Amino acid sequence: MNSKYLGYTMAFITIFVWGTTYAITKNLLNYFTPFEVLFLRFLIAYLFLLVVKPTFNFKLNFQEEKLFLLLGLTGGMLYFLVENLALKYTSASNVGLIVSSIPIFSSIIAHFTTEDEKFDKNLILGFALAITGIFLILYNGNKVLKINPIGDILAVVCSIIWAIYSNLLRKVDKSYSGILVVRKTFFYGLMFMLPGLYLLKVKIHFEYLFNKDVSFSIFYLALVASSICFIMWSRSINIIGIIKTTNFIYLIPLVAMVSSVLILDEKITPLMVTGGLLILSGVLINDKKISFDKFFKPKTTTTL
Template structure:
């Protein structure tokens, strides 16, 4: 992680892990509600981080606590709720496409908040090219875009919450141990999701955790995809910035497509392969752009 190229490689590895979480989530949805999956995932992530680094640090004040609370609310509670319910009310293809706006929204949020992140023509072009590639991969020659207003709106909100989370993590900085920072963000995620659990489909039936399939999938989502990946993702944000890191989100549908081809023997079509190449080109252009001096579009 000491070089920019190393950060890019780690970002791709994390996106690869996150691209496989949909399988675990689909398995768990047979037995658990979206709220139950979210809560158990965050509890396991918090406990894993607490075991790895049980120490506390003295807070520097109310502003710092608000930053942590905001990161927990946006990156945990609101992101997972809006994403899960978007999938419930809309088509997966719609949600996948709209969630791919997260890198572009990160650029806009960073500019709006004056977060000293790069914004130039090359970055805008790279984002546009990568988004086109995402479109090709998701629709794969079968263009069916049906509007589902509530679900589609929730997908955009989910992408927006991730953009705010990324900026807040950058503003928190790495003044403390990275494990402690990630743990504290997950703590506030748990606190802010409690009101939603009170009104959602949540049951305190922990006996279901005796099912090995449920337990193993929750451990993967909580310990690997959440605590470990969120920790490393935060470190990369501190190193190269949220705009550069979030560009790799464009790779998620491409990696999912490759995983389906490799593991599920699904067919790779020329359009999907072309889309993957277009995504790679867009991500390359965007990552090159973030190292240039910002100028107005």
């Protein structure tokens, strides 16, 4: 296969898998608590990545380790824990739609933490559209579907946490390989989980893993979604570039909705679709995939 097509194929497969994780995680919450799902997913993923890349750097740098500590806390533990909690209270479709607003929140945080990304009219308009879409989804969940609004609010918090993680990730030394970055992130994420296991007296119900559907779902999240897909994503970026690769992220809400209908038999309403389209439009405008400049520029005429 041509390497270019291989890059596109890996990016599409990765996004397809990531889009299905919301429905699969929600189904697992029938057997495990959100914390149990999180711990099992990270433990298996970390052990797998340790086998894939068993290299270590024993020359500890306090500043670097502090950064990875924060990555493990935000992207390693808090994001997935809050996401799992959100899925406990709201639909997988809602979570998939709301977290697609991450690029908007990431841009806002970057405005305050970097010098090269500042507010512009695209960001302001994109944010307004995305927030309107989020409010429509919140209204739809509370008034139409009669589900607990705390789940949708947690999904918004989830988006902000991942936006913080994304901005922290920019500070990682470029000499680190992608696999090593995620492995260290998972390691510190697990370190943050251990006190929680003790304090909350969490008992991992390993007996559920004898259920083939449950074990498939756990290993799907850990090995495929958290490990293999990350490797494919990094490889795709190397082949076709970061812009073409990240464009596939816009498919996540669609995959999340379809998989939620097929796996969980969730109901899709016009308000959800409208809210999702508003969020997607906001993200595209913020990323300058859609520009309205030409509509506001005065028409020029040429004279002979």
